[in-house]
Amino acid sequence: MTTVAVLGTGLMGAAMARRMAGQGLDVRAWNRSADKVRALAPWDVTAADSVEEAVRDADAVLTTLPTGDVVASLAARFLPAMAAEAVWLQMSTVGGTWAERLLRQATEAGRRMIDSPVSGSSEPAAHGTLTLIVSGDKEALDHARPVLDVLGSHTVHVGTGAQASRVKLIVNSWMTASVVAMADTLLACEQLRVDPSLVLQVLDDGPLRMPYAMQKAEEIRARAYPAGFPLELALKDLGLLADERDRQPRLPGVLRDTLRRAVESGHGREDIAAVAESMKRDTA
Template sequence: MTNIAVIGLGIMGLPMAVNLVEAGHDVTGFNRSPQRVEALVAAGGKGAASVADAVSDADVVLTMVPDSPDVEEVVTGPDGVFANAKPGALWIDASSIRPDVAARLAVAAREAGIRPLDAPVSGGEPGAIDGVLSIMVGGDADDFAAAAEVLGVVGKTIVHVGPSGSGQTVKAANQLIVAGNIELLAEAIVFLEAYGVDTSAALTVLGGGLAGSKVLDQKGQKMLDRNFEPGFRLQLHNKDLGIVTAAAREAGVTIPLGAVVAQLVGSLVATGDGGLDHSGLFTLVERLSGR
């Protein structure tokens, strides 16, 4: 049994914490919304009133919060992870944040005696619930090995991709690919519907060929059903596309298709649809097509 603190019990963090409880670990959670803490307690975990309380006895601290400023808020300062976790504790940040921020916070963590790993995840809420997330990990190889048992509970494909910040760089590339796939899937469905094709049958056969993808498998039916209950919100994908477009500019890399999709996602967020699942990009394609 390992003492694990989970900071951030949202759509992804709560099922990850529950899976850790079910694997036999002693899990203490903290979240700004107490209802999420209550859900963890109902599943056999423990609740804490603050970040400091949650991490004080933890061997592993897992953070899963929305953005770079949120991560900085929970790890720095007198009430944060760095000031209150035990020396030698592993800090696994599963949030999706800027690579430069991840690298900078890793330096601060080591200065505080904490072992940092940036370990953003892909797979959405279904992957978190089923414990089959893809996890791209940046940090020291020995720390990665030490985290293997915990990461193995919440993920299936777990790869060390380089030094601190590398996990976030790979996650940015992941979000670029996913957004492009969602946009093209939405365009394909609107195109098929315009011709009166049996779209369900069409997606079945497309999924069996080169056009097949996890995006098609997980998001195609949501588009057909016009069901955009969030598994991953557009506002978060908008944040991630901001990360990748800024990082691409810094590296001198051109991402023309990614930039277009980033603008489309941004327009939905700006007009009040940021709370939709990112498959809700379909609604914009429909409107642009006059349908």
């Protein structure tokens, strides 16, 4: 049986842990807040008291943590405790610069790391339908295949270094732009007294169809924003992308300002679709 250590059990980490345990993998988990790990007990996820205990003899180690510096500080502890043949799947969205640092950290410790941020929210993580963006050498990928196949329905291999983290930031920027565009579309319907269902029908029935945007449209219309991808994380990712770009076009700045206002108005922990609430207030 493949043994997996999950370090970080927020929305994504917890969903991944439940999915892997449900598919027969031996899953151990650690989180700074122990209550979040204990909540996974009904899914047969074993709580570890320390990161060292979690990774000991594991075949794969998954990190799903908020920032690069948090990942690096924990890696200093768990890399020496990992089995020599184990693979570290770095699934946190930390950006290319941090991913390169973490790769060097793993290499210096004599361990293998795959840069593997995921495209998708907690719901596809729970159902094993994530798109996995990976960069790493083939041998490490082959070793991690039992984990990757459980978590994702599609794996895109984009290189051998930190390319996956950069692809992820670009994808997240596009996703954020699509949500803001949908929020503005529904706001325009309200302002022009147009039935939004008619506009959505035109979008859904033709070449402009986009399932993700249609899902967000339903959340916005219902004013229900369960956190699949929290606003504050979307804003963080836009900042990471901005840090790596030499020249800034106007659109990313507009997106960041729009999300920042939504976070400042109290929607940071809600789904990114909650940006519609602050956009509506801004035009009231």
